[in-house]
Amino acid sequence: MAKRTSAVGETAESMARRQREISVSEFFLKNRHLLGFDSPRRALMTAVKEAVDNSLDACEEAGILPEIMVELEQTGDNRFRVTVTDNGPGIVKTQIPKIFAKLLYGSKFHRLRMSRGQQGIGISAAGMYGQLTTGSATVIRSRTKGSPAAHQISVQIDTRQNKPTILSDVSVAWTPTFPAGSGDGNEGDPVTYKHGTSVSIEMEAAYVRGKLSVDEFLKQCAIVNPHLSLHYAVTLKKPAKGDAEGEAPADSIRQSFLRAVKKLPPAAQEIMPHPHGVELGMLMQMLKDTESRTVRSALASDFSRISQQTALDICVAAKVDPKARPDKLGPGEIEAVYKTIQQTKLMRPPTDCLAPIGEEEILAGLKKEIDADFYTSVTRDPTVYRGNPFQIEVGMAYAKPQSDEDLNNENPVRLLRFANRVPLLYMGGACSITKAMTGVNWKAYGLAQPKGALPLGPVVVSVHMASVWVPFTSESKDAIANYPEIIQEITLALQECGRRLSINISKRKREAEAERKRGYIEKYIPHLATGLKDILSLPDKDKTKIEGDLKKMLEKTHLEV
Amino acid sequence: MNTNHPIAPQVVSKQAASRRIVEVAKEIHADITKKHKKPSMKFPIRSLANVKYDTKRGHFEILNKTATRTLSYNTVKTFAQSMRLLATTKNDLLDKDDIAGKRELYYNSKSWGECRFDEQPESDTLLDDIEAMLGINREQLGYIPEERGGDVAGPLTVLDIDPSNGKDIKIECAKLGSGAWSIPSRVEHLRFASKAKFILAVETASLFQRLVHHRYFEKANCILISMSGVPTRACRRFIRRLADDQKIPVLAFTDGDPYGYCNIYRTLKVGSGQAAHINRYFCVPQVHYLGVTPQDIIDYGLEDATHPLEEADIKRAKDALKNDPFIQHHKEWQQALEQMLKMGVRIEQQAFAKHGLNYVLEKYLPEKIKKGKFLP
Incomplete structure (x- = not known):
């Protein structure tokens, strides 16, 4: 018989000795796949994505036309240094360590406002991943407008306490500099700005090309952010044997995506949460945290679309004293308020908080990246899921023949997914956008479509969801959760574009058919003329006249499209 | 000419x-x-659908569609x-x-x-x-045409022209031994001399061979023509010219089935729908049908030498009853086809061999010709 294991002999006290707090950093360290760092290849992508998201958010919030430089430099067999530089407003020195080395620290989580970042995890997680895989620190350089110099700070994250450790903090003479040809600067001269931020992380990573690559992410970034100038440089280590000094790198990329529009997207407004999107637990928390002194004013001031009168009506219907202190309500009373809110008809949340890309700008982005004969775009009116305003935009391009070897009638269409102007590359199958896309009957619009799959054809489809809160399926922000309201809106936008596409496709088919008929007619008309010429012994000029007259006649009735 | x-x-x-x-x-x-x-x-x-049976002229005449x-x-x-x-x-x-x-x-x-x-x-x-x-x-x-026009044997002299010098060539169709003379594709220039009493056009080459072998044309004093199925344009034109020229009757002897009646015989006599525009040249209105009729099966005790009608036969017979202007014009033919459909059998020319190989030329043909009752 086996000896009894010690675990059986545990007491509440012995167990209590091992029970302790788990810091968020520790949690994510063990669950790095939740943040998108599950493979070296994906880690590189996620790091770039988080840094670029932050740069864009910062620029836009500060009203600066963004210019961003992404550099990937291979430092070892499977190590890369990722450096992302922007011309944003810069970051105040004291905030730098917390922003880059503390998880769940940020400006975006607590308010309902459309932005790329949401939780305040991304960039710190990238730094933490770098620290974990290479032991190195995150290096930040930042310069704010009007300051004489830039700060250069190296930080690491204390994963136990989820708190930054500052390794060095120096003043440096640094200005963000971007390659020439960036649209604003003179051709040939590098462009410098008096403000900006650069973050640099060394990490275990693998660089690949193709569909799920940094290349693709940045390309899509440029499509969906037509106001962005983006520079991209990859320097790969050359093979060990040719490691002589001064030689050109074995493999490198230097690429610039120039801005297509010189207008910043309109600034997104911050809104109060809509009562219909709030759950019971959140309502409890909000009533506890409110600065208002009565339930009535808490409801009226902390939520959108509740007036003083409506707040009073809710309190009366829920049999709660409107003048009661909000933090003194019992759980039963809060639940009554919650239920009453759900039954109360309220105006939909304001939608001016959304900053869609815009139909013109979507076209500009697509035109910049894809050579097509036909472009169209639809920006739907804003609507609401679970109290959160959102807006769907779809762009579509029918590629020119041979413009891209992957775009043809045998391959599925290329679907680009975006949420708040961020490209989504992974987990397409789990995403509402894919679901809506495969649910549309594309045969009706002239595209072949295997059952339950993406349609086939040389078509690029971009779908953008703008929302104050995009419901991602996980923290790595790869897929939009399946809310029926969202799928419905995407479907309607796709169908609208589909209808326009089908008009174009059938026009193309008619033109191709006319061309084919023209060839056929022109093949036989000379024979007809030869026959007549031989029978009637006509001179050659008569034959030419017959041919000309016949062509005119047949083209008039058969080839007019 | x-x-x-x-x-x-x-x-x-x-x-x-x-x-x-x-x-x-x-x-x-x-x-x-x-x-x-x-x-x-x-x-x-x-x-x-675009012909009518012109009874005065005796052939299918094309309408103006x-x-x-x-x-x-x-x-x-x-x-x-x-x-x-x-x-x-x-x-x-x-x-x-x-x-x-x-x-x-x-x-x-x-x-x-x-x-x-x-x-x-x-x-x-x-x-x-x-x-x-x-x-x-x-x-x-x-x-x-590429196809052969048909074979001729019997007491007939055909005068043809030698294309190289334009001189006459005389062909004695009774003196070709066990062989026969082939009808050329163009027959308009031929001239004839004959003392025969009638022309007998037979469907199959094998029966033709039997008749030639036993020199039936001498006994019956007739010109034998083998059509080998539906007669070609040249064959029809030849029979027509010969019959017109010699003013002698023509008899047709085919298998007793809807194909023999409605395709071979009908086409020989009045032409076809396909060639409606030229039927007037290619028809033999004076031909009559000798056999094998459905009644012959009963009269000559051949019930056990028949084959059941196939689906295609039935369809052909019904189609003719419904759409063929020639059949519709002749009650006798409608009766014959209906009798055949009722009996549900067809019969071949060779079936007379049941009673002996030469029964057909010793008994059947002489009897039928003597009786002189033919289908129109």
């Missing part, structure tokens, strides 16, 4: 045929370059081919006094580039169209 029969078919000279082609071409040319309208070609519709082929995207290829075919017919055949087979025509088109015929049926159909459009049968345009 012409016969003195009152309804003798029109014989068109090569010059006239050539002029007709030029007329058609001129009209098309004028449409295109002067009237600026799409040219069109008009064809009589060639099917049983026509199909118009106007130049369009869909017809441009056929239109071009028609023009090239007309040009070839006029310049290479009529004007040069030459002849060509249908297959030769098909191969000749290979020099037309994209306009060429891909398969022979295409050129055959177009040739039929053109023949109908011009109203001149293709033999007169210089096209010779």
Whole structure:
């Protein structure tokens, strides 16, 4: 018989000795796949994505036309240094360590406002991943407008306490500099700005090309952010044997995506949460945290679309004293308020908080990246899921023949997914956008479509969801959760574009058919003329006249499209 | 060369045929370059639905339903081919006094580039169209059929012309031993001399062989003709000219089945729907049907030498009863077909061998001819 294991002999006290707090950093360290760092290849992508998201958010919030430089430099067999530089407003020195080395620290989580970042995890997680895989620190350089110099700070994250450790903090003479040809600067001269931020992380990573690559992410970034100038440089280590000094790198990329529009997207407004999107637990928390002194004013001031009168009506219907202190309500009373809110008809949340890309700008982005004969775009009116305003935009391009070897009638269409102007590359199958896309009957619009799959054809489809809160399926922000309201809106936008596409496709088919008929007619008309010429012994000029007259006649009735 | 029969078919000279082609071409040319309208070609519709049984003349006469082929995207290829075919017919055949087979025509088109015929049926159909459009049968345009015209044996002297020197050639059809004389594809120039009392046209070559072997034509004093299935145009034309010339009756002896009645015999007598536009040349209105009739099966005790009617036979018989103007005109034929359908059997010419190999020529034929009761 086996000896009894010690675990059986545990007491509440012995167990209590091992029970302790788990810091968020520790949690994510063990669950790095939740943040998108599950493979070296994906880690590189996620790091770039988080840094670029932050740069864009910062620029836009500060009203600066963004210019961003992404550099990937291979430092070892499977190590890369990722450096992302922007011309944003810069970051105040004291905030730098917390922003880059503390998880769940940020400006975006607590308010309902459309932005790329949401939780305040991304960039710190990238730094933490770098620290974990290479032991190195995150290096930040930042310069704010009007300051004489830039700060250069190296930080690491204390994963136990989820708190930054500052390794060095120096003043440096640094200005963000971007390659020439960036649209604003003179051709040939590098462009410098008096403000900006650069973050640099060394990490275990693998660089690949193709569909799920940094290349693709940045390309899509440029499509969906037509106001962005983006520079991209990859320097790969050359093979060990040719490691002589001064030689050109074995493999490198230097690429610039120039801005297509010189207008910043309109600034997104911050809104109060809509009562219909709030759950019971959140309502409890909000009533506890409110600065208002009565339930009535808490409801009226902390939520959108509740007036003083409506707040009073809710309190009366829920049999709660409107003048009661909000933090003194019992759980039963809060639940009554919650239920009453759900039954109360309220105006939909304001939608001016959304900053869609815009139909013109979507076209500009697509035109910049894809050579097509036909472009169209639809920006739907804003609507609401679970109290959160959102807006769907779809762009579509029918590629020119041979413009891209992957775009043809045998391959599925290329679907680009975006949420708040961020490209989504992974987990397409789990995403509402894919679901809506495969649910549309594309045969009706002239595209072949295997059952339950993406349609086939040389078509690029971009779908953008703008929302104050995009419901991602996980923290790595790869897929939009399946809310029926969202799928419905995407479907309607796709169908609208589909209808326009089908008009174009059938026009193309008619033109191709006319061309084919023209060839056929022109093949036989000379024979007809030869026959007549031989029978009637006509001179050659008569034959030419017959041919000309016949062509005119047949083209008039058969080839007019 | 012409016969003195009152309804003798029109014989068109090569010059006239050539002029007709030029007329058609001129009209098309004028449409295109002067009237600026799409040219069109008009064809009589060639099917049983567009014929009537002309009892006075004794053949299927085409009615005036026509199909118009106007130049369009869909017809441009056929239109071009028609023009090239007309040009070839006029310049290479009529004007040069030459002849060509249908297959030769098909191969000749290979020099037309994209306009060429891909398969022979295409050129055959177009040739039929053109023949109908011009109203001149293709033999007169210089096209010779590939198929054999049929075999002849019996007391008949045919006067043919040696093409090299224009001198007469005399053919004695009774002195060909165990063989026979083949009807040529063009028969208009032949002349005849005979003392025969009638012509017997038989369906199968094997029965013809038996009759020749036993020199039945001497005993019966008749001219034997083997049709080998549905008689060719040349065979029909030959029988017609011979019968008209000698003023002798014609009898037909085929298998006793709907094909023998409605295809072989009917076509021999009144022509076909397919060739409706030229039936007047290719029919033998004076022919009568000797056998094998459904009644013969009973009269000669051949019930056990029959075969059940197949689905195609039944369909053919019913179709004829419903749509064939010739059958519809003759009660006797309707009765015969209905009797056959009721009995549900068909019979072959050779079935008389049940009673002995030569029963057919010793007993059946003499009896039937003596009785003189034939189907119309």
